[in-house]
Amino acid sequence: MTTVIEDRPRPADCTTMAEVRQGVDALDRQLVALLLERQGYMDAAARIKQDRETVRDNARVEDVVAKVKAEARRVGLSEEIAEPVWRTLIEQCIRYEFGVWDKLRA
Template sequence: MTILPGSQCTTMAEVRTGVDQLDRELVALLRRRFDYMDAAARIKPERGAVRDEARKAQVIANARAAAEAAGLPGAAIADLWDRLVEASIAYEFEAFDRR
């Protein structure tokens, strides 16, 4: 089935096909993001360096600003990014502990 831009969808089947494809793309992007967490765990000299609250705040602020610039709800995106960053930190701790 052809994947149409949201603005061109006229049926729920088209919408769902597009959403499913985007979800697959998002998971692939998350894999790439978590690859960077593997790299960070390899590069950081000590476990205590895994959590960096200043960097976390910066990443969330950047996502919120980008979301708002794109016409998306900044607070909702900031909440998603908070969860994403926390999941990334947990993953990085696990990666650090495996090395």
């Protein structure tokens, strides 16, 4: 899968709220495409995992969050944004994976 980089103003170059909104909207479209790809990995995990109890792996959750926080620090993203966003994302992905796991074995 190839992610298309849309032409959008850089945040530092924005001088109007219209430019800010244009940039945010373009970025949101890219985030949706990336989340679709992440969802595909949840589909694969549901297919691969043989035991329903392995869908939730708390150690893996904490590992992912730790890696995200480290990357956030490295690139300058506020951990106050990164951590709760990823925890919510992970919980929703786990919920989704449970649903897929159940459907595959119904």
